[in-house]
Amino acid sequence: MxxxxxxxxxFCYGVDRAVKKVYKELDNHPLYTYGPIIHNRQVVEALEKKGVTIIHSIEELDQHEPGTIIIRSHGIPKQDYEEIEKRGYTIVDATCPYVKRIHQIVAKCKGNGNILIIGNKDHPEVRGILGWCDNQAMVVQTTEEIDRLHLPKDEPLGIVVQTTFNRMNYKKLIEKIQKKGYDVDIYDTICxxxxxxxxxxxxxxxxxxxxxxxxxxxxxxxxxxxxxxxxxxxxxxxxxxxxxxxxxxxxxxxxxxxxxxxxxxxxxxxxxxxxxxxxxxx
Ligand code: SF4
Structure with a gap:
């Protein structure tokens, strides 16, 4: 054999960075993560044993004593930062810089034509990205969804992609979009x-x-x-x-x-x- x-x-760079940030903050009490720091049950359980509490929503923030809260590598909507700060929590931002870059791109594209996010609309990363362009973007992940798109051809279309999207599928979707004749500005944000x-x-x-x-x-x-x-x-x-x-x-x-x-x-x-x-x- x-x-x-x-x-x-x-562990990729962003996950390693996020987990290290939590360990660095362990002396701070109370200590929270906004959502599980990564999608790994064993890591999350080990951190819970060390006193880290997971907060799942803005509403849940009110049920806890304010403390240090770590934003996970997937990132969160802009409005959530404001809500967290308003409630007196100290934010430690572990959003992966590659995801942060997408936030900056969509924030820049906002108000200048349309924005298309290629990705899974239910994934936290995509929900976070939407929050940086006032939820004004469309989210697609299949060629059928591209077929159904009817956008003005005289307005720019900024396109970003979820960092973990499959490259082969991404290429197929981009080819389809290009054939529709939109004025596209493509940002390849696959990590x-x-x-x-x-x-x-x-x-x-x-x-x-x-x-x-x-x-x-x-x-x-x-x-x-x-x-x-x-x-x-x-x-x-x-x-x-x-x-x-x-x-x-x-x-x-x-x-x-x-x-x-x-x-x-x-x-x-x-x-x-x-x-x-x-x-x-x-
Ligand atoms: S964007 Fe890439 S490096 Fe960052 S957390 Fe996601 S997979 Fe890891």
Missing amino acids: QVIMAENAG SATEEIQTEAYKLAQQVDKMIVIGGKHSSNTQKLFNICQSQCENTYHIETLDDLELNVFNEDDIIGITAGASTPKNIIEEVYINVRNTARI
């Missing part, structure tokens, strides 16, 4: 970290018999990684931790690939890697 670990598996993880996972999945994707069940980037790997390797397993993995599915002559979503901590990845490798030696 051969086990190949993807080089780019695990290179996501792309690197996805491209490497795509190639690795082609070379192996079985593929393991580690990451939170609610993590959109892990889900995408799983879909990419499964498209190339039908024996792809999505697990959160080693506990979810049936080690007896692996055969002696299998080549196994391992990758992990951008919100998966190193210790979980290493534990899976070590155990799969040890299985190989039995």
